[in-house]
Amino acid sequence: xTALINVPAKARRGDIIEIRTLTSHIMETGFRHTxxxxxxxxxxxxxxxxxxxxxxxFSADLFPAIAANPYLSFFTVAKESxxxxxxxxxxxxxxxxxxxxxxxx
Amino acid sequence: xxxxxxxxxxALLATNSALLAGxxxxxxxxxxxxxxxxxxxxxxxxxxxxxxxLFVLDGEALWTxxxxxxxxxxxxxxxxxxxxMKGVAARYPALxxxxxxxxxxxxxxxxxxxxxxxxxxxxxxxxxxxxxxxFVAHQSRGVPITAGGDPELKPFLxxxxxxxxxxxxxxxxxxxxxxxxxxxxxxxxxxxxxxxxTGYPLYRLEWQTLGSIERxxxxxxxxxxxxxxxxxxxxxxxxxxxxMSRARGLPMETPAVRP
Amino acid sequence: xxxxxxxxxxxxxxxxAAGAIPIVTLQPLQATPAMLTAAVRNIVGEAAVRTGKVxxxxxxxxxxxNTVPMTVSVASPMTADDYVKSIHVFNEKNxxxxxxxxxxxxSAGRAQVSTRIRLADTxxxxxxxxxxxxxxxxxxxxxxxxxxxxxxxxx
Numbered sequence: 065x066t067a068l069i070n071v072p073a074k075a076r077r078g079d080i081i082e083i084r085t086l087t088s089h090i091m092e093t094g095f096r097h098t099x100x101x102x103x104x105x106x107x108x109x110x111x112x113x114x115x116x117x118x119x120x121x122f123s124a125d126l127f128p129a130i131a132a133n134p135y136l137s138f139f140t141v142a143k144e145s146x147x148x149x150x151x152x153x154x155x156x157x158x159x160x161x162x163x164x165x166x167x168x169x
Numbered sequence: 170x171x172x173x174x175x176x177x178x179x180a181l182l183a184t185n186s187a188l189l190a191g192x193x194x195x196x197x198x199x200x201x202x203x204x205x206x207x208x209x210x211x212x213x214x215x216x217x218x219x220x221x222x223l224f225v226l227d228g229e230a231l232w233t234x235x236x237x238x239x240x241x242x243x244x245x246x247x248x249x250x251x252x253x254m255k256g257v258a259a260r261y262p263a264l265x266x267x268x269x270x271x272x273x274x275x276x277x278x279x280x281x282x283x284x285x286x287x288x289x290x291x292x293x294x295x296x297x298x299x300x301x302x303x304f305v306a307h308q309s310r311g312v313p314i315t316a317g318g319d320p321e322l323k324p325f326l327x328x329x330x331x332x333x334x335x336x337x338x339x340x341x342x343x344x345x346x347x348x349x350x351x352x353x354x355x356x357x358x359x360x361x362x363x364x365x366x367t368g369y370p371l372y373r374l375e376w377q378t379l380g381s382i383e384r385x386x387x388x389x390x391x392x393x394x395x396x397x398x399x400x401x402x403x404x405x406x407x408x409x410x411x412x413m414s415r416a417r418g419l420p421m422e423t424p425a426v427r428p
Numbered sequence: 429x430x431x432x433x434x435x436x437x438x439x440x441x442x443x444x445a446a447g448a449i450p451i452v453t454l455q456p457l458q459a460t461p462a463m464l465t466a467a468v469r470n471i472v473g474e475a476a477v478r479t480g481k482v483x484x485x486x487x488x489x490x491x492x493x494n495t496v497p498m499t500v501s502v503a504s505p506m507t508a509d510d511y512v513k514s515i516h517v518f519n520e521k522n523x524x525x526x527x528x529x530x531x532x533x534x535s536a537g538r539a540q541v542s543t544r545i546r547l548a549d550t551x552x553x554x555x556x557x558x559x560x561x562x563x564x565x566x567x568x569x570x571x572x573x574x575x576x577x578x579x580x581x582x583x
Contacts (some may be wrong), residue, residue: 065221066226066227067223068216068217068222068223068226069217070217077438080537080538084217084218084454086217086218086220086222086223087223088223088227090377090378091377093523093528093546095523096528104531116535117530119535120537121532121533121535121536122530122531123531124528124529124530124541124543125526125528125529126482126528127524127526127527127528128522128523128524128546129519129522129526129527129528129545129546129547130379130527130528130543130544130545130546131379131494131495131496131543131544131545132220132377132378132494132495132544133220133223133378133545134544135218135220135542135543136541136542136543137218137499137534137540137541137542137543138530138536138541138542139537139538140535140536140537141535141536141537143535146540150492154578161551205491206487206489206491208487208491208497209491211497212495214498244485247490250445357574358489358574359491359574359575359576365562374494374495375492375494376494377494377495428491428492
């Protein structure tokens with residue numbers, strides 16, 4: 065699915081940088097009913113991870129109380145040039161990923 | 170009984186005559202943005218936190234994707250949307266000469282699909298239609314709205330204005346009762362806006378998704394306990410045309426964020 | 429047993445009380461205080477949870493409970509011997525007490541996360557941080573959720 069990633073393209077070594085991610089997902093809670101009373105089954109992203117050159121630097125467990133199109137902002141220390149990899153997994157075998165690169169001087 | 174009816178009729182007449190005089194002067198027109206709190210504004214302002222941008226990205230991908238039996242992409246005729254689509258949404262709904270009536274941007278996309286791409290129409294509020302519409306309208310962000318200027322649109326514009334002024338539903342309210350005469354006041358906890366459609370399709374926090382102006386109009390109609398017009402109906406198109414012309418001069422904001 | 433008038437009123441009263449549970453955007457159930465306590469215990473175990481160090485930035489009056497922006501930050505030097513391991517957010521009145529668990533660590537540099545959450549009703553939101561010495565710190569914030577006047581019917 066579509067994701068919007070915001071990572072600074074460049075940073076100085078040791079800078080604390082903000083990473084923002086936004087991804088398309090309905091985050092159906094599993095608590096709603098249709099007009100004729102049937103329960104709408106849960107369909108959410110349950111887990112998010114961010115790796116920086118292969119090392120996990122941030123992860124989150126998400127619940128139905130996270131709004132549709134999950135948005136996450138967090139921080140990390142810019143250590144070296146390389147790649148951030150993002151992964152969202154969830155109900156019904158959902159999996160999606162994105163990446164962004166950074167140059168650290 | 171007759172006595173009460175007479176009073177009711179008199180009251181209606183009194184408010185109706187006030188209605189006609191009560192349009193918002195151009196320099197007092199305000200986007201729904203100005204009625205929002207700082208958090209919702211911040212969500213709209215930053216493209217990487219505006220969930221509407223997810224749809225714009227999807228629309229960008231669809232723009233260059235070949236579709237239909239003609240195997241054509243939007244880009245094959247229109248090229249780079251950044252230049253070819255700039256300002257287009259700001260003048261929609263626009264007259265379609267062949268149909269001799271105004272069409273909305275959504276309808277234009279489906280006309281293009283049918284006539285040029287030989288593809289099936291996208292259904293109203295489908296993700297692909299919203300995405301394409303958002304992508305096209307996004308190219309006009311910051312462009313002042315110019316819709317409704319075409320003299321041939323006059324009868325449709327008048328129909329839209331009449332619908333805006335006409336009381337309807339079990340609550341017997343016209344659009345104008347709230348949005349011309351009581352904006353800046355509150356209805357339940359929510360501020361009443363001027364109903365200036367500057368940012369459609371827009372991301373409504375209530376919907377948790379992008380939606381068209383027609384969806385918004387239909388939920389207002391449900392709100393006053395009226396039977397909502399069907400998607401694509403002449404009435405909804407006329408209302409959209411009137412609302413866009415009423416917002417003339419305000420800059421486009423697509424994809425806007427609203428509560 | 430015949431349904432007397434008094435008994436009928438009692439029943440009706442019972443129904444009304446049940447109907448008073450806020451049915452807003454998220455549906456009928458709501459987390460009980462016991463569920464909230466259990467969810468918190470599941471994270472902190474038997475450890476004491478102290479108040480302080482954590483800041484919860486959430487609008488006191490939100491425009492729509494379906495999408496509420498929220499930032500949690502922890503006053504921490506983020507050094508090797510004093511950093512934040514994780515942040516956990518809970519609510520009182522959604523059908524489920526959990527909102528999210530956020531695992532950071534020393535490499536974060538700053539102990540702060542933002543997301544957007546759903547609040548089914550006016551309620552209290554609680555954020556708990558686990559520090560590197562395995563102590564827990566919390567903050568709570570009350571949020572008033574207003575509802576749009578003209579909401580759509582459920583599709």
